[in-house]
Amino acid sequence: MPAISVALTGNPNTGKSTIFNELTGARQKIGNWPGVTVDKKVGLIEYKGRKISVVDLPGTYSINARSQEEQVVSDYFAENKPDIVVNIIDASNISRNLFLTVQLMENGIPLILNLNMMDEAERHGIKINESKLEEIFGMPVTSTVGRDNKSVKVLLDVFTNTRMANYQPSKIFQEHLDRINQIKASGESQEKIDEEIITARYDFIDKVMNAAVTLNVADKGLTEKLDSYLANGFLALPIMVAMFYLLFQIAFEWVGQPLADLLGAFFEETVAPWAAEVMAAAGVADWMQSLVSDGIIVGVGSVLSFVPLIFTLFLCLSFLDGTGYMARVAFVMDPIMRRVGLTGKGIMPLIMGYGCGVPAIMGARTLDTHKDRMISILITPFLTCSAKVPIIALFAAMFFPDNVANIVFAMYFLGLATAIIMAKVLGETAFKGRESTFLLELPPYRMPDLKTVLLETWEKGKGYLVKAGTIIFAMSVAIWFLSSFNSDGMTDEMSESYLAGIGSATATIFAPQGFDTWEAGAAVVTGVLAKEAVVSTIGILYGADEEAVDTDDAEGTADVLMTTGMATAFTPLSALAFMVFTQLYSPCVTALGTIKKEAQSWKWMAFAFLYTCAVAWVAALLVYQVGRLLGFQ
């Protein structure tokens, strides 16, 4: 039997990706705010011996190709004729959702109307007469609760049993079509025609609502009550700051960092001696022992030991993502963002940047204007992605042990503040243009779905693990090689190695920032390939004279390094300058590649590299020099 092709379409935030994931076992990102999915994604399943391909599309309010997501969807329907199009409708918000339904049907696309979020509709006392809806549209109507696997799986039987060719728009819908055709033939200006068509659609929808839907008069609830505190007036700002502070406190002080310390100690005290013993017993060559102990275990271990911290951070962010608070952050930040010529909406992809800059750069697609998108792409690299977290955590623990959470918070704030300031600068120089707007649906607060939160944490955390096992592994080997060899062969004096040469050439430009050691220079260079490499480089380079260390009372990587040359190479002030520089400078190569793809230009990619380095250099300079003037060391 032939395969069945199914497309999921609908308004943003109606549960399309949730249903897609339940159907196909895929791990599309889910979040409680509009605009999470920005590109189409295909999944394949087999059910009762039939192959079914399902496409998850970005959410859209209409298909007029006014935004990039709308473009994706309208292109999709122009180029593809899927056997079944499922319109995922938020049953608790049915009136506006039906607008897209009506528009799709006007375009001759037969639909299954799937009412999702039935649990919420029920809770709000909304009653929907499904057979009446079938009658009015002439199309099959189904209902689901996206988070409930059983209710979604029912759709599979619907897909295999439904032949859309058997369905025709009803008489009532035909009348609506006639009216639309009349309007189109009226000879008015295009603008007038478009507006009259929109009005006619809502006229039709109002009729549908009267005939098939009973709304609850008092349909306001918890969301509005919460918003009267969380997103109302001036108090909303300090509440927001407190929320994020709490998040960092959990990740860096209470849960994540203590676990990371345990793991770091495990690497230092158990794995490293064990590996050394095994290799010595097996009579492995000296250079090989050095490669494994001083290169791979230290390099990969220094990145791996932060895994608990990264997972805790992702857990908190995924939880926040599921509550719906992200859209409120956009709302509360809009007054600030507007003053720098951006839109509050730009905050949502930026917050994704706290996980990884790559999806954040892609998320800029949801913004309304070219100017907004370009600026958002170019400021994303300033944010604290998870790969920069080990740098901050390590340096904060070493040089500011009494103030870890404050330093961490300050670094995050610095990233965000620099992003916002640069948005203003770019907006007034490179991207003059139409003022941006802010029109954003505020989804209801939801209790995050535990399964989604855990899967999301795992998916993102896995990315970090995979990187440690691949890029960081390879780089540790390369760093060990470069730091152990020079043109005369293997050397015991690291300061005469290839890497010392590369590092000191780079380091000369950091004299005014106080960290012009070749080790710091080398870490900066390797960090462009992957930001995690900054700590693995530092671990390898300073970890080498570790023999002298009594590791018994070391709690983690930071404590071990504290007993090495690193403690004297940096003063607290130059450590701070180094943190500031690595926080802000060049995006990693993967992010640079994404910038190239999204901006469709090599020029902007090169610009992103150069200007972030320049900004970082100046910021670190200010920190160090002003710090010295104030008498800090």
Add this chain to the structure above:
Amino acid sequence: MTLKDTQPGMVVRIDALGESALKQRLMTMGLIPGTRVEILNSAPLGDPIAIRLRSYNLAMRRDDAASIQVTQLK
């Protein structure tokens, strides 16, 4: 009166939408003459505002709300 001049707590009915770059998008989102709109809350400094219509909540800037003529119901 326009939607721009409203305060949280008010309930209004949309009378007309003036010309603006956003007009068709606003209409698509369901802001059609006759629609009942409740003003919910506002961001720091009172702008943007959050409104409720057709069983959902929407945030918009006051400047964009200025093109929407309304009559106060409550």
